[in-house]
Ligand code: HEC
């Protein structure tokens with residue numbers, strides 16, 4: 660059951676082992692509900708206050724004090740599940756996910772820091788995207804919605820695209836960041852913690868990935884996601 664994840668979790672990291680079967684087709688439930696924590700970190704210390712301070716000092720310059728920033732290519736962290744955050748900090752630290760800024764920071768973090776920052780991120784309430792400067796293009800939104808349904812994005816990320824457990828919130832994430840992430844999963848430059856995303860996007864044409872990024876960044880909510888189908 661622990662396919663894909665076991666090899667990435669080195670003993671010392673003591674991360675939760677995560678389960679996302681690479682083949683979403685056979686699943687009855689979204690993997691958001693299926694995390695197994697067979698090697699959980701030691702009981703959470705009441706560290707959230709100090710990590711709130713450390714976040715303000717170390718992370719907020721790029722990610723925003725409330726976890727939402729306008730800096731190009733810098734992801735919104737507000738509303739991100741802590742389990743997702745820890746997998747990504749782990750990947751940066753191990754050099755499996757690479758980004759100059761994040762890799763440099765992650766390499767300085769202890770296991771306790773990975774936990775502390777992730778738990779803190781998990782407490783940040785979602786900050787919705789500001790209203791778009793120009794109204795979304797209806798044709799592009801409809802195409803994006805059809806692609807999202809066809810490729811099971813809503814199945815794994817949830818009807819509201821809010822994620823859960825090791826699956827990230829993506830609704831309202833910055834379009835440029837979404838586009839780069841999807842392209843990275845597609846080309847292999849961003850290996851995931853599991854194979855889930857690589858498999859999900861492997862058959863999607865590059866221009867359709869861009870349409871998905873456009874749609875997800877402007878995600879209208881579950882009603883908009885399912886209407887017209
Ligand atoms: C110099 C700017 C900068 C600083 C400082 C910074 N980050 Fe980041 N962070 C980024 C960028 C840029 C990315 C996206 C990297 C990529 O595209 O792979 C990122 C990605 C992340 C992600 C993955 C988010 C996702 O949706 O996949 C997490 C989690 C994260 N940062 C946490 C932190 C924490 C915790 C700190 C402080 C200890 C921090 N970052 C400090 C720029 C920064």
Ligand code: HEC
Nearest residue numbers: 683810811812815825826827840851852853855856859871
């Ligand atoms: C089988 C379940 C599954 C499916 C289907 C799926 N995802 Fe994901 N997605 C995940 C998981 C799990 C991650 C965390 C990536 C990792 O393992 O590092 C993720 C990560 C992402 C990210 C990166 C977010 C960030 O903050 O960096 C984006 C963007 C994304 N998915 C968009 C999509 C879109 C668009 C679709 C539909 C084409 C889709 N996903 C389909 C499970 C899935």
